[in-house]
Amino acid sequence: MTLAISKSSASQPPVILWFRKDLRLSDNPALQAALKTGQPILPLFIFDDQDHTIKRLLGGASRWWLHKSLLTLQSQLPNLCLRRGNAKTILLELIQKVGATQIFMNRRYGTSIDPDESVLQEFFQTYGIICQVSKGNLLSDPVTMLNQSGKPYQIFSSYWNHCLKILRPERPHPSPQYIPTIQETSDKLEAWDLLPVAPNWAAGFEEFWTPGERGAHERLSTFVEENLVGYQLQRNFPANERTSRLSPHLHWGEISPNQIWHVIRAQQVQNPASSQDSHTFLAEIGWREFAYYLAYHFPHMSDDPLRPQFKAFPWRYDPEGLKAWQKGLTGYPIVDAGMRELWHTGWMHNRVRMIVASFLVKHLLIPWQDGERWFWDTLVDADLASNAMNWQWAAGCGVDAAPYFRIFNPTLQAEKFDPEGAYIRLWVPELKALPNLYIHKPWQAPMPILEKAGIQIGKTYPYPIVDHAAARARALGAYQQMKIENLTYLSTD
DNA sequence: TGAAATGTTGGGGCG
């Protein structure tokens, strides 16, 4: 039987299925389209870490995830061909070698690592090769979604309300029963050196993550069964671990937003009590859509502030402050806990991301781009569009962003969202023995209490690197200065 | 998806 298939396959030219940010077999429109040809498929993944004209090389944590995810995809598709180098060159070489007639892929909007699809389509057309581009990684189409004056939406709520009104996501495709593939020489995954060595900072990642399609769906089921009811409220408490943690799976397309949409919608019908929670959760999927939408309409979002006034913002150059923030040694327990969770797990709870981001840009006045780059390198869910949008949100220079004068008080935020200090004690164990009253502000603890808890401020745990009130005043001053410079610029222009 | 400063109000202590 298998022999018969391979024989009949051999008589037909193959097509190439190019996996990129869609490392899944279910609900994969490019795969469906490739199957429809009836021709054998060469499944391909290209790792391009040489091309310096592309936007951004993969960060460290992303490389770890990619390695693990490709391993699982390879176990599903043993003929998955791995190649390293320039995408166009490799595709062209393979087309000529195996006599492929078409290339299938899913569109990736926004700032991307691979070359733009339309460029590829034009390029391969000159060789008589059809590039079929399917829509599979977003629910909405950034190109056509415009507001009433024909411009891109700049406010999330109006954008998402419009999406909710017009979106009718199709029922997701199940995994195909059988995929006729052909074998082609493949790199050894290990040869790509995607995993860190000396130091192996990803040593702890495995206990938190199961990259791959199956892991993604298990995560979704667990979330829906255990954490969807009460999500709206509970998601804010980092110690509760009640967020979905789907972000890295979504980033690599191990699960599609379409699949998530349908599971959550079904839940909404089945369990009306969770309706508001479902709505809130889907809005998070909406933020991801919005990020890609903005990245499409504002391609410089990852580098430049969306509000041009912020080009005049007096950021500080402070490598030591940046280092203290990166290492989780700022002296503010909630900030340090978040930064250490990030380092140990490749992920950080969303509420805490907002707090640490606010701290970097407002308390330290360090450019948001520095924070964005650190997240890019250390997050397993590092996503250029989401990362840039959210950092601009935190810095106050994005569209629909928090106004600059909204400055999180890290102590108050911690008291509000980690009242028992459980999150702090997990990630900043040197403060473990402090009573709740001081767990978020150890510098205020009386000496006997510190001694009893075995803490020496300045030795076993740092003094706050900035005083909150002073830092707040300084940030507001910087904002004023920016406004003045913009006025001056305008008047002399 | 703020926090701090400032304003207002009303209950209760107290001379």
Added chain:
DNA sequence: ACGCCCCAACATTTC
């Protein structure tokens, strides 16, 4: 009993 003041508690404004 009355007016005065204090200050939570809440509301509004400002950053």
